[in-house]
Amino acid sequence: MKSALITGITGQDGSYLAELLLEKGYKVYGLMRRKSVVDYGNVDHIKDKIHFIYADMQDIVSLITAMKISQADEVYNLAAQSFVATSWDTPCTTADIDAIGVTNMLEAIRIVKPEARFYQASTSEMFGKVQAIPQDETTPFYPRSPYGVAKLYGHWITKNYRESYDMYACSGILFNHESERRGLEFVTRKITHAVARIKLGVQDHVELGNLDAKRDWGHSKDYVRAMWLLLQQDHAEDYVIATNETRTVREFAQAAFKAAGIEVEFEGEGVNEIAKDKATGKVVLKVNPDFFRPAEVELLIGNPAKAEKELGWEREISFNELVERMVKNDLAIVEKEIKSAN
Numbered sequence: 532m533k534s535a536l537i538t539g540i541t542g543q544d545g546s547y548l549a550e551l552l553l554e555k556g557y558k559v560y561g562l563m564r565r566k567s568v569v570d571y572g573n574v575d576h577i578k579d580k581i582h583f584i585y586a587d588m589q590d591i592v593s594l595i596t597a598m599k600i601s602q603a604d605e606v607y608n609l610a611a612q613s614f615v616a617t618s619w620d621t622p623c624t625t626a627d628i629d630a631i632g633v634t635n636m637l638e639a640i641r642i643v644k645p646e647a648r649f650y651q652a653s654t655s656e657m658f659g660k661v662q663a664i665p666q667d668e669t670t671p672f673y674p675r676s677p678y679g680v681a682k683l684y685g686h687w688i689t690k691n692y693r694e695s696y697d698m699y700a701c702s703g704i705l706f707n708h709e710s711e712r713r714g715l716e717f718v719t720r721k722i723t724h725a726v727a728r729i730k731l732g733v734q735d736h737v738e739l740g741n742l743d744a745k746r747d748w749g750h751s752k753d754y755v756r757a758m759w760l761l762l763q764q765d766h767a768e769d770y771v772i773a774t775n776e777t778r779t780v781r782e783f784a785q786a787a788f789k790a791a792g793i794e795v796e797f798e799g800e801g802v803n804e805i806a807k808d809k810a811t812g813k814v815v816l817k818v819n820p821d822f823f824r825p826a827e828v829e830l831l832i833g834n835p836a837k838a839e840k841e842l843g844w845e846r847e848i849s850f851n852e853l854v855e856r857m858v859k860n861d862l863a864i865v866e867k868e869i870k871s872a873n
């Protein structure tokens with residue numbers, strides 16, 4: 532039986548990856564941070580199948596212990612301060628976790644079990660102010676946030692350990708991927724959750740920042756399959772994982788309202804832009820500059836050709852299905868909340 536250690540197991544990707552590895556018969560260890568109220572996050576439904584280890588990416592001793600306990604054959608480093616906007620509020624913590632944390636994990640592996648295979652959760656945010664369209668493994672990086680800069684360190688230190696110590700260490704450069712388990716502050720889930728509340732009469736409208744930002748959005752379930760594939764090859768290499776489609780935040784919002792049966796039309800420009808429900812004329816979306824970022828990533832679209840060719844990876848969940856699944860899930864959650872409040 533193979534064993535795997537997942538850092539960030541309570542997050543969106545950690546939960547889908549844990550499900551995948553359990554299905555494949557792995558013994559799954561998950562790194563947990565101590566909280567005042569025990570909370571298994573997105574793995575609550577499978578918590579009895581996971582071996583939890585209390586540790587923190589900022590504490591190398593705890594990572595060495597995690598490696599000693601798990602003797603993991605594969606380590607998936609998904610733990611991160613992953614919200615770009617917060618990285619301007621906490622740039623140093625973000626760097627400690629997302630940059631130095633990667634070195635901590637790599638060192639723990641090198642000390643305890645150097646033959647273990649290592650996956651690093653790199654990101655399209657490293658492309659930032661994009662230098663080519665679409666972006667692939669050869670595109671130069673230009674990060675635009677403390678998060679992107681920290682992740683770029685994580686990316687390079689992974690490559691450096693591969694080259695310095697001949698370790699099987701690689702990065703997936705994953706473009707945005709969302710799901711029913713996405714955190715509520717990320718724009719997709721913020722929209723689908725608000726759309727459900729608007730549809731069910733709990734709130735009037737949603738306030739968003741930059742509607743023109745373009746993202747390449749896939750489903751997390753498809754992307755964790757790629758993580759596993761990266762660690763099953765003859766040698767370690769880095770891969771871009773993306774859908775090769777890009778849409779604006781405005782288009783995502785339009786699709787989400789449509790999935791809830793609300794046709795919207797946009798009017799106005801810049802901070803004055805709004806969207807109205809065509810049927811009722813009510814304003815359901817406004818722009819709020821508080822959500823603008825100090826520096827923005829305007830356009831991401833990835834080219835996953837290398838992963839498709841060499842890993843045989845393919846995404847299965849389309850953009851429309853992603854939006855529909857998220858809206859349906861949020862409608863069910865909000866309906867349940869309404870029932871339990873009455």
Ligand code: NDP
Binds near residue numbers: 655706
């Ligand atoms: P989430 O924010 O949902 O999950 C982050 C996880 O990291 C949580 O389990 C969190 O634990 C854990 N964590 C945070 N800080 C620490 C710490 N100091 N020590 C230990 N664990 C910690 O992120 P996603 O699942 O969306 O993303 C997974 C990874 O992939 C991240 O590294 C992210 O940066 C990267 N990524 C994500 C993309 C996406 O579109 N989703 C795209 C490209 C890369 P807790 O529950 O305790 O907070």
Ligand code: GDR
Binds near residue numbers: 719739744
């Ligand atoms: P991102 O995701 O920064 O791409 O990082 P997010 O959903 O936060 O933002 C996407 C785009 O939407 C714009 N936007 C808003 N964003 C949020 N959160 N809230 C708003 O109200 C809003 N209005 C407009 C943003 O400006 C941005 O352009 C995600 C994270 O999962 C990272 O960890 C990961 O590395 C990258 O995706 C790839």
